Amino acid sequence: MLRDTDLILCCGNSNRKLAQSIADAISLPLGDVEVTRFSEGEILAKINCDARNRDVFIVQPTCPNPNESLMELLIMIDAFKRASAARITAVLPYYAYARQDRKDQGRVPITAKLVANLITTSGANRVLAMDLHATQIQGFFDIPMDHLYSAPVVIRFLKNTGIQDMVVVSPDAGSIRMARAFSEKLGTDLAIVDKRRIDGATAKALTVIGNVSGKNVMIVDDIIATGGSLVEAASILKRNGANQIYAAVTHGVLSGPAVERIQKSEIQEMFVTDSIYHETYPSKIKVLSVAELLGDAIMRIHEGKSVSMLFNS
Numbered sequence: 096m097l098r099d100t101d102l103i104l105c106c107g108n109s110n111r112k113l114a115q116s117i118a119d120a121i122s123l124p125l126g127d128v129e130v131t132r133f134s135e136g137e138i139l140a141k142i143n144c145d146a147r148n149r150d151v152f153i154v155q156p157t158c159p160n161p162n163e164s165l166m167e168l169l170i171m172i173d174a175f176k177r178a179s180a181a182r183i184t185a186v187l188p189y190y191a192y193a194r195q196d197r198k199d200q201g202r203v204p205i206t207a208k209l210v211a212n213l214i215t216t217s218g219a220n221r222v223l224a225m226d227l228h229a230t231q232i233q234g235f236f237d238i239p240m241d242h243l244y245s246a247p248v249v250i251r252f253l254k255n256t257g258i259q260d261m262v263v264v265s266p267d268a269g270s271i272r273m274a275r276a277f278s279e280k281l282g283t284d285l286a287i288v289d290k291r292r293i294d295g296a297t298a299k300a301l302t303v304i305g306n307v308s309g310k311n312v313m314i315v316d317d318i319i320a321t322g323g324s325l326v327e328a329a330s331i332l333k334r335n336g337a338n339q340i341y342a343a344v345t346h347g348v349l350s351g352p353a354v355e356r357i358q359k360s361e362i363q364e365m366f367v368t369d370s371i372y373h374e375t376y377p378s379k380i381k382v383l384s385v386a387e388l389l390g391d392a393i394m395r396i397h398e399g400k401s402v403s404m405l406f407n408s
């Protein structure tokens with residue numbers, strides 16, 4: 096608990112817009128930190144404010160450009176540590192490298208653990224993350240980790256869309272828990288798509304478990320990367336008689352062919368949070384802000400209060 100210590104909220108370059116929205120939500124200016132490059136590409140972080148004995152929160156989702164964003168974060172943490180900050184919290188609205196969270200075949204890394212090690216070794220004292228791809232990643236850190244869910248923000252929005260006769264759909268086995276939570280809160284039935292991943296950019300939907308015929312469906316997932324999973328799910332749901340198809344996805348990675356696939360797909364409208372910055376979005380995608388949620392969590396951590404009340408607010 097660092098109630099009597101000034102709070103510094105700052106960010107790297109990955110999502111300055113979200114960091115500014117968080118700063119606005121908690122009525123604080125963004126700390127003056129410059130993250131620039133040497134001519135060959137090395138990263139330089141320069142803190143232009145007094146950081147000694149401060150409670151520092153660095154907002155840096157590690158996407159887009161996961162490698163650059165992660166390295167910026169590590170270097171900023173190191174700079175604050177050497178500037179004698181009292182406590183450094185890495186705020187990761189999106190935690191990249193999370194999909195490799197176990198050895199599911201021989202001779203592959205566990206990048207989610209490697210990244211946790213890097214963040215800890217660089218000097219972070221705490222982590223604040225949101226909708227981790229796998230909740231067990233919390234255990235990859237031996238420093239305190241607060242894990243937020245974007246669900247309260249998204250569900251509040253969905254309740255006001257007026258979409259009737261809805262079924263919540265998990266596009267694969269991995270998102271069943273998330274989809275079940277949404278269906279309980281929205282008071283709808285639940286259906287599941289049985290998906291097989293062919294390769295990094297291709298997924299195949301095999302069957303639908305549950306009834307979607309004549310229903311409006313809301314596919315929920317934590318990540319849309321290439322859009323393969325979502326578009327396949329939408330297509331098999333349509334073939335199973337679904338009416339209007341919507342999607343709510345926390346992290347809009349939107350890489351490779353994602354935008355084109357979404358625009359051409361059966362999906363009528365899709366909702367993503369602003370955890371990952373994009374300059375523009377295609378017409379089918381609407382962005383919901385998690386700035387207030389993150390701002391509330393940051394203030395609660397700073398004041399030594401529980402953050403668990405934010406899970407259902």
Ligand code: R5P
Pocket residue numbers: 194266267269270295296298316317318319320321322323324325
């Ligand atoms: C898979 O386990 C995740 O929940 C997402 O469904 C997946 O990462 C999405 O990737 P893509 O959009 O490339 O299919």
